[in-house]
Amino acid sequence: MSDERAAILKGTLDMLILKVVALGPVHGYAISQRIQEVSKDYFQLQEGSLYPALYRLEDRGLLGAEWRATDTGREAKFYKLTKKGRKRLETELESWERMTEAVALILRLAE
């Protein structure tokens, strides 16, 4: 992944994780799959940085976690969004939209 994309991802990883988890409880591997799939491979997550981000969000109380059995019978750690996390996601989305709007406005300025 090129440097620019990596930089963007780093800044928004938290937000992306929160969004993915908002769709339902999910374990870490599934999160990384999701992000890759849905972004149509634009973002290729450095998986090593996913888990530290997950732990950080969990520490801050934005994500909750529990160990559950998967369909294969193996135990895995499933993350879900807490109320605090949901609120945070909303604020992040808002500010993201405002930012993109502003950028779009500037970019559309006629020369």
Added chain:
Amino acid sequence: MKWLDRLFRKRKFEAQIDSELRFHIEQKTAELVAQGVEPTEARRRAMAKLGGIEAVKQEWRESRSFCWLERLLMDIRYAARMLRKSPGFTTVAILTLALGIGLNTALFSVADGFLFKTLPVRDPQQLVVLDWFGDKLPAKLALTGESNPVDPRTGQQLTNVFSYATFQGLRLRARAFRSVFALAPIGPVTVGWHGRGHVGVGIMVSGNCYSGLGLRPFLGRLLLPRDDRAGAEPVAVISYQFWRKVFGGDPSVVGRAVSLDGVFFTVVGVTPRNFLGVQSFGFLSDPDVTIPMSQEPSINSRVLGGLLPPMTDPNHWGLQLMARLRAGATERQAQAEANAIFQRSLGPEWASVSRGRLPEIRLLSGATGGNLLAGFAPKPLTVLMVLAGLVLLIACANVANLFLSRAAARRREFTIRLALGSGRIALFRQLIIEGVIIAVLGGTAGLFLAWWGARLLLLLLPRIPLLNLGLNVAPDIRVFSFALAASLFSGIFCALAPAMRAARLEPAAELKEASASGWSAGGRSRNRLGKLLVGSQIALSLPLLVVCALFVRTSQNVSSTNLGFNPRGVLVFRLDPTLQGYEGAKLARLYRELLGRLNALPGVVSVSGSRNAQVSDVMMGFASETIRVEGVQKSRRVAGVEVNNVTPGFFHTMGIPLISGRDFTNEDDLTGPLVAVVSEAAARKYFSNPSPVGKRFRWGGARHWIDVVGIVGNAKYQTVRAKAQPTVYLPVWQSRRTGGMYFEIRTGANVASVSKEIYSTVRGLDPSLLIGNMETQAHQINSSLAVSGDRLFAQLTALFGGLGLLLACVGLYGITAYQVSLRTREIGIRVALGADRGQILWLTLRQSLSAALLGLAAGLLLALAAARVVRGALYGVAPYDPVNLASVTLLLAAVAGLAAWLPARRATEIEPTSALRYE
């Protein structure tokens, strides 16, 4: 609080992460296998994508920002491990700090026990001690203390002796005080118990004294106001120490009768263990026996020989006063009120004095019991503390040097760590922690040292009663926190410079160096700091040694000062036959008989008796207010004269020279004319004639004239440093009321055998007689306050001086040795190129010596300042005495030179080949 959780269940969390990541890898592998990748290759790719389990774990660990505690613990463990790896350094550093801190803490706890510990009474801050200052002292001063200081600026006299009239006035009319109580010492009394006599210190107090102080008894009860009435049962309270010593801690003594110089008192209680009395008349009074003031008439006649007018005589000045402020009253109000009452209670003596020149009362804080050692030790203790602080600084400089050398030796380690990515802050923190660990360990060891040191200190003062038993110098919370603060401070101080140095290393530049040599830029500045440390050690040691030398000289001078008599070969003991019922003529006969028999003993050169002993801690005084010399118009006031009643032969026994006239004879008794012998000083002062033999004088108010029959040399009584007071000697046989006496025996023979003979002689006369306090005169002088205090001081400062010197020299040796080791390669090269041994020696010495010289110079200035500060405590030696300064400087220079020369000499023996191989 998840982080707290994580701290304590780290392993569990790490296991969870492990399993989570493994799951991830398994899933990924399965996916890749499903895509057709070969299983092992799939697994490898999955792991590579993840980035490695450990790496993730590490990143997770590092990303946690609020786990400083865990980081700290890690640092501490690591530091401890590093310290364990270099045991030599660690031990030396800890020991050095332990010495420095231990010394300081020991001193602090002793000082605390004396100066800062308040009385173990209720609300000590409400207590005040009264004294007053005025243009003159009252004529009938019943007791003079050690000295009555004169304010140099105003010329006014300061004293804490009050009259009974003042006491009554304050007690009845001062509303700012909740209670006012009085104390009056009696002096030594012989306490008879189970047929044995023990000499103790007695004191009289007003009935409200103990309740005013707010003291609770240890056993039984304390004196009450009802005991202080005329006609009340004679009761007494004894001190805890006396109770243990004399009565063996037997609780049944409460309620039993003991005799005080023949008068019977019932013991009603024991004061608490940590109550050591209140200062009285400038003397350390550790009252063994306390009786109510109402018992004064019987005491007066027995103990004081009826020489004093009754205490209740309005003009009798013989009380010390203390008071407890009423809640809400300020000291200012109390002082004003007390002053008014005081001035109104002054007797006719001050009737003619104008309003503005009347004496004024002062209130001093009584929380520490009248500043127990005010006359003795606050300044010296402060001086000692400063000296101990100096030793601590020197110790710290030493340890700092140790740290510096160690840090320099570890430079490679540090640079590699920095290069591998360790943060500078982390390095810095870790070094500081090493310093703190050493310091805390050193401080703890020092605390133990302090415990023993404080007791040792007390042991060095044998006779001073206060310090013998009961003085609690066990480390308390204040002492402990002082020690802790000192050790933390030292640790950080010592580790700071090397830590900062380490944090500033540039890895690239450092690693280019082939080896740590003394050439690099870093090396040069490191040398500078090292030299600075050594120089300051020497600079601090010099004032230490100078002060120490001054005090040693002072102590020697005090010990050898001319006392006016010859204490060598003199045995002294005390006898009080009044306990056995002797009195009047029967007593005189006993004494004469005893003297005769003692004189006849083999080996005895001369025998005599006296009412007061020389250079003892007992006060003397006389109640007459004036002396009238025949032929001189005005009466002279005699405050400050000393009077001693002696038997014939006293001057010969004591070695006091008879200058003119004659000694007393056995014929100078009640049948003949009254005679006296006066000292030179008295002759000059009262007779304005160096040889007034044949002149007559009489005491004011007395009818009979006294003939001066002899003049003797001056002899010192209570003090060694001050000049001898004018003294008047009266014959014992002519005194109307005699009590117990001291006996002096001059002997050339073995002391032990003579004392045995003395015992048997006395027993032979009357087996029931009690002999007290037999010791040699020299021993008595040496253990008196006057001498032992100086001696202790000299010993302590010598200890400090020696310690400081030792530390400074170790430091100098260390740094020179270190220099040599640094420059081994360089030296090897020089030798290979043809330098001779001398040049090498000079090369290595040069740096250390320059530091030492600068240190000496700075130290000299400090020493001059220090000498000036302690000027007042010296005796017989000038503070800037050049011989002193020069010899001490030379000593320090010599020792320092030796310390530097030894390793330098080793440098000259370096073989070039081995040096060049040395890395």
